[in-house]
Amino acid sequence: MAPVPQFRVAELFAGVGGFRLALERSGWGVVWSNQWEPSTKAQHASDCYVARFGPEGHVCDDIAKVVIENADASIPDFELLVGGFPCQDYSVAKPLPQATGIQGKKGVLWWSIYRMLDLKRPPFVLLENVDRLLKSPAIQRGRDFAIILSCLAQLGYVAEWRVVNAAEYGFPQRRRRVFLYAHRLDHCGYQWHPIRRLYSEGVMAKALPIKSPGSPRLNELLAPEPTIELDANPYAVSQTFGIGQKISPFENAGVMIEGRVWTEKVVAAHRGKLRALGDVVAKTERIPESFFIDPARIEAWGYLKGPKREPRTDKVTGHEYFYSEGKMACPDPLDRPARTILTGEGGMSPSRFKHIIEDPASGRLRRLTPEELEELNGFPRGWTNTGMSDTRRAFMMGNALVVGIVEHIGRAIMDEAATCLESRAEQDARRTGTHT
Ligand SMILES: C[S@@+](CC[C@H](N)C(=O)[O-])C[C@H]1O[C@@H](n2cnc3c(N)ncnc32)[C@H](O)[C@@H]1O
Structure with missing residues (x-):
């Protein structure tokens, strides 16, 4: 019998566990998590995470340290890496010899994610950031996002992204964030057309539907040249991307395959109920x-x-x-x-x-109230009532995400992962002769 695929998650920058809440609701199991707040001695977010989910597999330490010290395989294997990380300056400090890859600025959290991907090579990745990431920095519009895409391409991932305003999908907060999903080309391949992937067949399109551009435009788009071709070397991207450009080329949705990028401005299509602030306040x-x-x-x-x-x-x-x-x-x-x-x-x-x-x-x-802020993000009321002040509880919700949005994306990744991992397990079993 072919081995049964597993759906294990590692959660970076875990905060009070927004990703975990969402992903457990969509069938995933978190086996490892990391959360450490550099600016305070007290570790309120990590304490809350442990109070809600237990200490097993949780590490409260600087991720930059953890990914270096844990090159010794003490981080378990997982299929999906997730994390919401701050928008910083991602520029590549210097190229290193081929074998050691690239080096970013010290303290920039993207490079810890990069190192983790390089170390563990999970088949699936889901990242969350503020939408400003698509445009920054002002002197090289879109460079930081281009560096991230180029790093993912270099590590063998294809990617898709979407800027999501949670209110447009029926949640009671207008929180706007960019979600970037990637999967390893050698696990899932891409038997899909980039534009169809973007509008209807991709993880983002299935999780959070968008309006079709209409058949004439779709036909026009069916054999498109990519909007952008990224240099295969993230260092070159860092040095040159966006110089002299007033606006970023990255629209609110896009797909990247082997450094080729297709990007479109899209509009949410939601048929369900819309919710307002008053719906949450009424329960208090x-x-x-x-x-x-x-x-x-x-x-x-x-x-x-x-x-x-x-x-x-x-x-x-x-x-x-x-x-x-x-x-x-x-x-x-x-x-x-x-x-x-x-x-x-x-x-x-x-x-x-x-x-x-x-x-x-x-x-x-x-x-x-803190409970209203929690519900505006889709956390159960009282979630952060684990020994911190009301001001701190509000701070946690300012850092967190809309759980329901990640739940939708988690389900869509699960569907894709089930197909990819099953066929991969079959192939492996055939190769090793363990298939019955
Ligand atoms: C945007 S928040 C993520 C919040 C999370 N998604 C949630 O639902 O609560 C980023 C988190 O990264 C943590 N962080 C910042 N620097 C870190 C570091 N060097 N190592 C580990 N975690 C860090 C912060 O404390 C913060 O909780």
Whole structure:
């Protein structure tokens, strides 16, 4: 009998476990995870992760250290590597001899992911980042994303990506993130056309449907030249990509095969129900007094959320300029999805970006509770109530993801993985003569 394929996950930058919650709901099993916060001694996210999932297979240490020290195979094998990592400067510091690959800037987390992929070669990868990743840095538009794609190509992966606004798929928050899925060419191959993959047959298209461009455009696209051809050497990409370009060539969806990139601007197609902030708020029964806005501070909140045009002076250059910004909706409308939760959402001090709502029961203005922030991301209420302050709980949700979006993607990867891994297991069994 051919061996039964396994569906094991390793979770990097695990935070409070958004990927794990989603992937366990879609049939995957997390066998190893890593979470370590460099800026604080207390490890609240890791503690919460362990409180919810147990300590087995969890490592709370700097990933840069872990991937070097664990080259000794103490990280178990897995089929899918996942992680949500910060948008940083990914430039390649210098090329190394062929055998040792490339070296990025110290402290840049992408290079830990790269090293992990190189070390473990999982057949599937799913990464999450802010959508700015497609455009950064300003001096070489799109370079950082081009480096990532070029690294994946170099390691033998094909990839697809999509910028997803969770509210467009029925979730109550307008959180916009880029999801990048890749699989090893030698495991799954690509028996598909890049544009069909992008619009209908890929993991992203199956998980999160988009509008078809219509048959004339689709026909036009059926034999397309790629939008971009990346240099096979990530160092060359780092040195040259996007120089002199004002805008990034990467649209909100795309496919990369062996360094050739097809990218299109696409629109979400969702037939189900849409949800709003008010749907979440309506479930809250008890609101501690500290969440209501102190009447003495309403003016300060109003100023920060209001429009302004003020003369300011640059502290470094002494240059005088006008700073202007528009008006934010205040209170936040309950009949629309929430804005993106940021890490600074918690705490009593007035801020332009924290949400303020009119409490439906009392009519008083208030901030959102940690439980409401959790539900806006699709976590069970109380998930981060594991010994940290309310401000910290809000911080965790600012870092986390919309669980339901990853659940959809996890299911689509599972379908693809089941087919790929079964046929791979059959091939291996035939080769070794263990097939019955
Ligand atoms: C964007 S958050 C990911 C949140 C996660 N997806 C969740 O659902 O909570 C990135 C995480 O990477 C962690 N991190 C930052 N630097 C790290 C490092 N050097 N090693 C390991 N983890 C790190 C941060 O503490 C943070 O929790």
